[in-house]
Amino acid sequence: xxxxxxxxxxxxxxxxxxxxxxxxxxxxxxxxxxxxxxxxxxxxxxxxxxxxxxxxxxxxxxxxxxxxxxxxxxxxxxxxxxxxxxxxxxxxxxxxxxxxxxxxxxxxxxxxxxxxx
Amino acid sequence: xxxxxxxxxxxxxxxxxxxxxxxxxxxxxxxxxxxxxxxxxxxxxxxxxxxxxxxxxxxxxxxxxxxxxxxxxxxxxxxxxxxxxxxxxxxxxxxxxxxxxxxxxxxx
Numbered sequence: 001x002x003x004x005x006x007x008x009x010x011x012x013x014x015x016x017x018x019x020x021x022x023x024x025x026x027x028x029x030x031x032x033x034x035x036x037x038x039x040x041x042x043x044x045x046x047x048x049x050x051x052x053x054x055x056x057x058x059x060x061x062x063x064x065x066x067x068x069x070x071x072x073x074x075x076x077x078x079x080x081x082x083x084x085x086x087x088x089x090x091x092x093x094x095x096x097x098x099x100x101x102x103x104x105x106x107x108x109x110x111x112x113x114x115x116x117x
Numbered sequence: 118x119x120x121x122x123x124x125x126x127x128x129x130x131x132x133x134x135x136x137x138x139x140x141x142x143x144x145x146x147x148x149x150x151x152x153x154x155x156x157x158x159x160x161x162x163x164x165x166x167x168x169x170x171x172x173x174x175x176x177x178x179x180x181x182x183x184x185x186x187x188x189x190x191x192x193x194x195x196x197x198x199x200x201x202x203x204x205x206x207x208x209x210x211x212x213x214x215x216x217x218x219x220x221x222x223x224x225x
Binding site: 033035042043044045048056058059089090093104105106107108110111 | 150158159160161162165203205211212213214215216217218
């Protein structure tokens with residue numbers, strides 16, 4: 001497929017466990033974004049990778065959240081010691097250009113629905 | 118006060134009506150995005166604007182940088198246009214800030 005893919009599509013975990021969420025961007029896209037949407041809430045920006053530059057992590061909600069992007073392609077969002085308030089849909093998007101962030105059309109993945117019991 | 122304000126929050130229209138959704142922002146931006154979120158949750162980027170006006174099919178988006186305001190118009194609305202429409206602005210070259218969204222329902 002040519003779109004952004006995310007895995008798993010659904011994840012149920014127990015409070016205190018670590019989880020890893022994966023995003024495969026569209027081939028050739030140099031920018032990758034992570035967002036989350038809590039139930040009934042709006043979208044929240046988490047982090048963005050531009051090419052091979054180090055990301056600005058200030059949007060991550062706590063130090064339990066980390067993200068990496070290997071080889072400028074696949075990205076993993078890791079949540080350590082999950083809490084119930086982490087339950088949300090985590091969305092990934094990618095865009096073609098590696099220029100000034102946000103100035104190119106973003107293509108969204110289907111999301112990973114995370115439920116922390 | 119949110120950096121991005123959308124109005125209205127909810128909008129119900131009859132098929133064929135002209136629809137306008139507004140977005141105001143209070144910070145300097147490098148770009149403004151309009152997104153559509155379908156009832157199943159999928160998100161599609163409709164427009165990215167840094168100035169002027171863009172048109173795609175029945176959708177038109179405008180932005181006034183001086184007034185910090187953007188509008189999304191839908192002409193000849195159709196029930197399949199029913200979705201949440203989200204305005205988002207790219208701030209400081211490093212983050213995207215979202216409005217709360219406008220829930221649009223178009224009745225046949």
